[in-house]
Amino acid sequence: MSDPSPARPDRDDKRTFFQKIAEFIHPGPDSTDELIDTLAEAEHNQLIGAESRKMLEGVIRMADMSAGDVMVPTPRMDMIDIDAPFDELLHGVIDTAHSRFPVFERERENIIGILMAKDFLKLQRAPELSIRALLRPAVFVPESKVLNDLLRDFQSNHNHLAIVIDEFGRVAGLVTIEDVLEEIVGEIEDEFDIADDEGDIFGLVDRSYRVSGDTTIERVEHAFGVKLQSADPDDDFDTIGGLIAHAMGHVPRRGERHEIAGLDFLVMLTKGGAVKWFKVAPVRNESA
Numbered sequence: 001m002s003d004p005s006p007a008r009p010d011r012d013d014k015r016t017f018f019q020k021i022a023e024f025i026h027p028g029p030d031s032t033d034e035l036i037d038t039l040a041e042a043e044h045n046q047l048i049g050a051e052s053r054k055m056l057e058g059v060i061r062m063a064d065m066s067a068g069d070v071m072v073p074t075p076r077m078d079m080i081d082i083d084a085p086f087d088e089l090l091h092g093v094i095d096t097a098h099s100r101f102p103v104f105e106r107e108r109e110n111i112i113g114i115l116m117a118k119d120f121l122k123l124q125r126a127p128e129l130s131i132r133a134l135l136r137p138a139v140f141v142p143e144s145k146v147l148n149d150l151l152r153d154f155q156s157n158h159n160h161l162a163i164v165i166d167e168f169g170r171v172a173g174l175v176t177i178e179d180v181l182e183e184i185v186g187e188i189e190d191e192f193d194i195a196d197d198e199g200d201i202f203g204l205v206d207r208s209y210r211v212s213g214d215t216t217i218e219r220v221e222h223a224f225g226v227k228l229q230s231a232d233p234d235d236d237f238d239t240i241g242g243l244i245a246h247a248m249g250h251v252p253r254r255g256e257r258h259e260i261a262g263l264d265f266l267v268m269l270t271k272g273g274a275v276k277w278f279k280v281a282p283v284r285n286e287s288a
Contacts, residue, residue, distance in 0.1 A: 035060055058184040067150055068143030070183060071164045071173035076255055079104055080115055082131055086123065089131075091206065093117050095279060097268070100161045102174060103135055109171055111163055114138050140165050143172055151180045204279070210268065213241030213275035224280070226261040240265075241275040259283055 036057055043053040078096045080089055080103045093101070101115045113135030123129055139162040141150060154160060154177045166172040200212035201223050211220065217228050220240045228243060237243040244258050244265055245251060252258075252275050257266045266279040 055184055062147045062151075062180075062183045065147045065183065066143060067141050067145040067147065067162070067164050067175045068172065070147065070179045071143075071175040072179070073173040074108070074171050076253055077102065077108075077174055078255070079108060079111075080131075081105075082112065089120070093120055094204075094206070095266075095268075100176075102138065102161075102163060103131065111138050111171065114161060138163050141175070143167070147180050147183060150175065151177070154180065206281075208279055208281035211240060211265075211278045211280045213244075213278060214239045216240075217243055224261075224263060226263060228261050240278070244275065244278070 039048070039053050039056055039060075042048050043050060048056075078092070078098055078101060080092065080101045082103050082105050084092075099117050101117070101120075102111050103113050103115050104110050105112050112132075114137070115131060115135055119134040119136075120131070122134065123131070139153075139157070139159045141153075141162045141164055143164055143166055145164075150162070154162075160177040162175050163171060164173045164175055200215040200219065202210045204210060209223075216238060217240055220226075221228055228240070237246065244260070247260060248256070248258050252267045252270060254267050254270055257264055259265070262283050264281050264283050266281075267275055268277040268279050270276060
């Protein structure tokens, strides 16, 4: 019996002899850090642009990240109590401006579904409907869920929000498809992000105001007829976001609030460690 014929050379290999020698002498990267360094070198040599390098680097780093790394933790989750009055729910949906809300019953750990803001608005025209009938199934994922797999799941099941569960089965937070994509493309502009020349203080339907965090203190004082001063007279701040952050003593988080000069500042949106938007209203006089 004759020996099997020798394997034929790979005809799809288009590399030249010198390319093969070069690759043998200088092999490709064999670690994540080396691969990222190679991308930086490619950008330096103008083989790829800065944005392409950032996106590719994001894809590489995302492989080592999990849902727990990017989730919104439980204390900062905006949730809906299914037993709350309709008017209270409506104000909550308008104020937070989210498109999806986890819904709980009796206690926040007991999440029974996800409510879409567009579905909730149907109740205004069809009051015979109930919130329970509008709920969509909640998707639960462990904190250890790798972002690559999570993004694939979001794409395949058309869910854009998942509830993150810790190792003890408790709710640890939530993660959205936007949270995952921002690891690749950077921060995604949303409905709160507007050009600087379009204004920085806006009136809302409930007679409160939306105020940009980079609005100058002088402009806020003029708009609300107040005098804003830091507790320390030596402090010098230009923007309302800087003043509020200093007064709170830490980087403000969404949902936190601070009162100053008779105004209630509610943090609506933060990005990059700074407040993008406040909701501002006069402090309510409980005795009135």
